[in-house]
Amino acid sequence: MAPPLTRAAVAAPAPPVRIVHMGLGAFHRAHQAWYTDRSSDAAAWGIAxxxxxxxxAAAELSAQDGLYTLIERGDDEDRAVIVPSISRALDGANMAAFRVHVSAPATAVVTLTVTEPGYHLRPDGEIDLDDPAVAADLRRLSAGPASAAPTTAPGRLLAGLEARRRGGAGPIAVVPCDNIPANGALVHRALTCLADEVDPALAHWMTENVAFVSTSVDRITPRATDADRAAAVALTGYADAAPVVAEPFTDWVLSGEFPAGRPDWESAGARIVADIAPFEQRKLWLLNGAHSLLAYLGILRGHGTVAEAVADSGCRDAVEGLWAEARRGMPAMLRAEDYCTALITRFANPRIAHHLHQIGMEGVSKLAxxxxxxxxxxxAAGRSARGCVVPxxxxxxxxxxxxLPADAHAEAVRSAAHADDPVTALIALLDAELAADATFVDRIRRRAAELGGRQA
Known part of the structure; x- marks a missing residue:
């Protein structure tokens, strides 16, 4: 039997906590935690x-002192590294610990991977104050922000920042890492909106002391399986209840200020840029857009994974059609055609089991x-948008x-699907202007009729 993975076993002391992360899951461990560990100053930057x-995940990682195995799965072999950057793994409901860490003077950065639904947004991208969970958090925070136990990510983060304000701990950077355009600005607006409702003084303090950084993140990270846990033992010699599997490729682009400092992420390959919008667009429209297309078309054609779907010429041709439209107007410095060529190789990796049902979750938010x-x-340019019609x-x-796979908007989707004109009603959930474009909707309707007759 393999010995358990612990810091004592591998002689890996816990770095001092200077980063707080919200949303402890596989992607955070394959991305932000991995970049932090590979930075030149990693010994000074631990994560709570x-x-x-x-x-x-907190229970599994706490038993391992925060350590885990990252398995890089290439086309023909696996490589493994033990990542020690998570100094503490904690239950997100432990608001006492969260306040302590966010309000600590040594803490300089809060990162987030909570996915689109975790922000409780309206279709226009603003936080939904009428959402029952958000409304309940507002009542809790308004009654006593110093001891409230909010349940949403924005509510918890606001409570942590309020603790930092009361403690006089100084400035901090908030760094969302979800696949949402201008995610830093989005979180800024959401928290400011909540703070205005709770305590305008908190909103004013945030303006002076909290920087919001926008990011574009890119690394395919499928769910780990029992076979992956066995692989971790074979590769490292230690039993790991929470390994992470990821492709070798990784990319991280950040734009914004860090008033209290940050790790030397550039030494690990991250890029700090003045304008993140082109990089966000490339990632969302090319990689994520193709993923959504492969998810829905692939499911209809009987496939289970990205590798299976992209090997299907029908799916592959549809991806190329979407990319031809998405690449138009992208600046040359993005090298969009080279990026797409690399994406095909990444998608076709037969050893990465990236499941279509997982990708297809939260379709309303993702397609938008x-x-x-x-x-x-x-x-707007007078073209057909035929590539977009397919997904x-x-x-x-x-x-x-x-x-459809699970979706936070499932009730609205079901209602629209049973409308007299379901295609128009469904597209209206994504964009009212396009739903009013009769020619475009008719193309979707005709293509849907063709696809509906080819279900597996």
């Missing part, structure tokens, strides 16, 4: 990582930022057949 909806902007661009049509077919 808090879970989101489930405390399971991955496909809709390309379609709007194409239609939207496949999504509508799955919706009307009640075969």
């Amino acid at each position: 990582a808090f879970t989101g909806r489930s405390p399971q 930022v991955r496909i809709i902007p390309v379609a709007r661009q194409e239609r 939207l049509a496949a999504w509508t077919v799955l919706a009307t057949r009640n075969r």
